Amino acid sequence: MITATxxxxxxxxxxxxxxxxxxxxxxxxxxxGIEHVRVGRIVELHAENADQLEELCEKLLANPLIEDxxxxxx
Amino acid sequence: MITATxxxxxxxxxxxxxxxxxxxxxxxxxxxGIEHVRVGRIVELHAENADQLEELCEKLLANPLIEDxxxxxx
Numbered sequence: 796m797i798t799a800t801x802x803x804x805x806x807x808x809x810x811x812x813x814x815x816x817x818x819x820x821x822x823x824x825x826x827x828g829i830e831h832v833r834v835g836r837i838v839e840l841h842a843e844n845a846d847q848l849e850e851l852c853e854k855l856l857a858n859p860l861i862e863d864x865x866x867x868x869x
Numbered sequence: 870m871i872t873a874t875x876x877x878x879x880x881x882x883x884x885x886x887x888x889x890x891x892x893x894x895x896x897x898x899x900x901x902g903i904e905h906v907r908v909g910r911i912v913e914l915h916a917e918n919a920d921q922l923e924e925l926c927e928k929l930l931a932n933p934l935i936e937d938x939x940x941x942x943x
Binding site for chain 2: 804814821830831832833835836838839840841842847850855856
């Protein structure tokens with residue numbers, strides 16, 4: 796069994812609605828000097844082998860049109 | 870300006886609905902041998918200083934009752 800951490804981020808240039816929502820909420824909560832907020836997902840899992848992880852990202856975890864993903868094996 | 874990466878994960882023992890949904894979808898897509906799927910969020914941002922990041926996590930980014938967060942400064 797391996798442990799994999801998969802980071803999924805919105806591609807550069809793609810509108811990140813969650814990031815914009817966070818930025819929009821900052822002033823009302825008293826925060827300043829925070830910018831370029833980007834929100835993605837982290838998926839951690841155990842797998843018998845790493846061979847199928849790229850396909851898993853392409854088919855289920857990420858939307859390759861608008862998201863980049865990065866697979867880290869530990 | 871610093872760049873911060875904030876990892877937000879469901880606490881151990883807390884039901885992770887997104888992780889369960891991924892696990893439930895695996896067999897129909899032909900994947901096997903994948904388990905213990907946990908889904909969290911990754912937030913990347915630029916900030917003038919790191920002092921306010923913990924408060925930002927507590928108040929806006931995470932729900933401390935059910936999520937753990939980890940702040941990495943680079």
